[in-house]
Amino acid sequence: MKAVLALDQGTTSSRAIAFGHDGRILASAQQEFRQIFPRPGWVEHDALEIWSTQRDVAALALGRAGLSAGEISAIGITNQRETTVLWDRRTGAPVANAIVWQDRRTASACDALRQAGHERLFAERTGLVLDAYFSGTKLAWLLDNVPGARERAERGELAFGTVDTWLAWNLSGGAVHVTDVSNASRTLLFDIHALAWDEELLGLLRIPPQVLPKVIDSSGIVARTRCEGLPEGLPVAGIAGDQQAALFGQACYTPGMAKNTYGTGCFMLMNTGTTAPASRNRLLTTVAWRKAGEVRYALEGSVFIAGAAIQWLRDGLGLIGKASEIDALAASVPDAGGVHFVPALSGLGAPYWDPRARGTIVGITRGTTRAHLARATLASIAFQSAELLEAMTADCGLPLKELRVDGGATASDLLMQTQADLLGVPVVRPKVVETTALGAAYLAGLATGFWKDEAEIASLWARDRVFEPTRSREEAGRHLAEWKRAVERSRDWARD
Numbered sequence: 001m002k003a004v005l006a007l008d009q010g011t012t013s014s015r016a017i018a019f020g021h022d023g024r025i026l027a028s029a030q031q032e033f034r035q036i037f038p039r040p041g042w043v044e045h046d047a048l049e050i051w052s053t054q055r056d057v058a059a060l061a062l063g064r065a066g067l068s069a070g071e072i073s074a075i076g077i078t079n080q081r082e083t084t085v086l087w088d089r090r091t092g093a094p095v096a097n098a099i100v101w102q103d104r105r106t107a108s109a110c111d112a113l114r115q116a117g118h119e120r121l122f123a124e125r126t127g128l129v130l131d132a133y134f135s136g137t138k139l140a141w142l143l144d145n146v147p148g149a150r151e152r153a154e155r156g157e158l159a160f161g162t163v164d165t166w167l168a169w170n171l172s173g174g175a176v177h178v179t180d181v182s183n184a185s186r187t188l189l190f191d192i193h194a195l196a197w198d199e200e201l202l203g204l205l206r207i208p209p210q211v212l213p214k215v216i217d218s219s220g221i222v223a224r225t226r227c228e229g230l231p232e233g234l235p236v237a238g239i240a241g242d243q244q245a246a247l248f249g250q251a252c253y254t255p256g257m258a259k260n261t262y263g264t265g266c267f268m269l270m271n272t273g274t275t276a277p278a279s280r281n282r283l284l285t286t287v288a289w290r291k292a293g294e295v296r297y298a299l300e301g302s303v304f305i306a307g308a309a310i311q312w313l314r315d316g317l318g319l320i321g322k323a324s325e326i327d328a329l330a331a332s333v334p335d336a337g338g339v340h341f342v343p344a345l346s347g348l349g350a351p352y353w354d355p356r357a358r359g360t361i362v363g364i365t366r367g368t369t370r371a372h373l374a375r376a377t378l379a380s381i382a383f384q385s386a387e388l389l390e391a392m393t394a395d396c397g398l399p400l401k402e403l404r405v406d407g408g409a410t411a412s413d414l415l416m417q418t419q420a421d422l423l424g425v426p427v428v429r430p431k432v433v434e435t436t437a438l439g440a441a442y443l444a445g446l447a448t449g450f451w452k453d454e455a456e457i458a459s460l461w462a463r464d465r466v467f468e469p470t471r472s473r474e475e476a477g478r479h480l481a482e483w484k485r486a487v488e489r490s491r492d493w494a495r496d
């Protein structure tokens with residue numbers, strides 16, 4: 001056996017990466033797909049396009065690596081989380097577009113649940129806050145708004161899934177309807193302590209239990225491939241939500257270790273071991289993974305817009321031609337010249353959870369240039385992450401030793417240095433920054449014996465560069481306080 005193939009189904013693109021035994025990339029392929037914005041605040045994907053792009057890049061990566069079916073030990077799935085798909089069990093046809101995690105259409109449904117006094121119940125059982133981010137209210141919306149969906153669901157004709165479920169279903173030719181514990185823990189329907197769907201929460205959201213997938217471990221053979229375009233019989237042996245997979249791929253196996261992923265959004269996760277601590281600072285408690293029946297939990301801070309703010313400078317404003325141009329433009333000025341950009345383009349996630357916040361630029365003067373705005377954009381990513389770490393440190397009472405980082409925007413050295421300066425801890429970028437895919441590969445490869453154990457995997461993790469803090473804590477504190485003032489200006493802006 002020469003490789004494990006990871007399928008990394010992200011918010012903006014489907015990727016497939018073949019990894020060798022040493023954890024290095026043998027070959028990869030990537031394809032973007034359509035982002036559908038039917039109304040302000042709504043974000044959809046065509047689930048069939050998610051599947052076809054994912055299948056095509058998988059075939060392409062295998063071809064590029066020159067791998068035959070017999071040389072692939074396992075397939076691992078990792079995915080954008082919370083995005084909600086509902087389809088017909090008989091035909092496999094989705095009943096509507098998938099509702100993407102960024103979609104805010106169920107904000108008022110969440111308000112209603114909060115006003116009815118259910119916030120605490122949801123927090124205690126699921127570790128989540130009542131926010132439109134999660135799948136539960138999105139699924140309820142589909143059942144209520146797609147003609148005939150509720151009746152069909154009650155008759156057992158429809159299947160719900162997050163993107164992992166959808167991919168496993170299609171890879172197996174409709175043979176399995178499953179989700180792993182890490183993905184289940186993002187639905188608002190799952191009791192993270194009992195590790196089971198929760199009848200009371202299902203009742204409150206009016207979800208018929210017959211639509212739900214079976215919940216399985218994150219590592220273990222769950223199906224064999226049986227679909228057009230891919231070799232038959234390959235074991236699908238690992239599934240995890242992309243942020244949990246990145247925590248695994250970063251080898252954060254000891255409680256207290258943390259990673260931050262800088263992609264479309266920013267997601268900071270800290271391993272909390274076998275305990276699921278309730279956050280006192282509006283972070284989420286989530287299942288990290290379950291392997292051989294043993295569960296690990298994490299505290300998570302989720303920021304909705306990070307690298308996507310750079311994309312907006314590129315696509316919305318035409319300020320840069322490519323994301324990679326931001327570093328040079330931002331570095332052409334010594335600081336942001338007093339400008340702050342709060343990229344609340346789809347509301348604010350942790351620790352504010354304000355669906356009505358909107359993007360705000362403050363501090364503009366006649367001297368402000370595009371370079372200042374570029375610098376403020378990079379800084380906004382670092383500020384948002386600093387607020388996550390502040391909440392995390394307050395929750396667990398321990399200072400972090402180092403922050404492991406990954407994701408597309410870690411290519412920006414200026415961002416990484418700004419981050420270290422704000423946090424006051426070393427920011428460590430590994431050699432392989434595709435840690436999401438790597439984590440899915442590891443979970444799958446552990447199940448088929450391609451890798452022996454976590455210790456072997458941890459020995460494969462290698463650093464590329466460490467960014468040491470260079471600013472005083474007082475200076476960092478002053479900057480953070482100013483950022484928080486800017487955040488206040490962005491809050492509670494949109495009206496339904």
Ligand SMILES: Nc1ncnc2c1ncn2[C@@H]1O[C@H](COP(=O)(O)OP(=O)(O)O)[C@@H](O)[C@H]1O
Pocket residue numbers: 010011012013262263264265306307308309310311323324325326327407408409410411412
């Ligand atoms: N050289 C770069 N410098 C800064 N940001 C970058 C660079 N290249 C890509 N990005 C940002 O990284 C993000 C993509 O990262 P990725 O990890 O692929 O995200 P996702 O998995 O969420 O689609 C984009 O939002 C983009 O703006």
Ligand SMILES: O=P(O)(O)OC[C@H](O)CO
Pocket residue numbers: 009010011012079080081082101241242243263264265
């Ligand atoms: O697709 P990404 O990498 O932006 O990740 C999305 C997250 O899973 C949303 O919770």
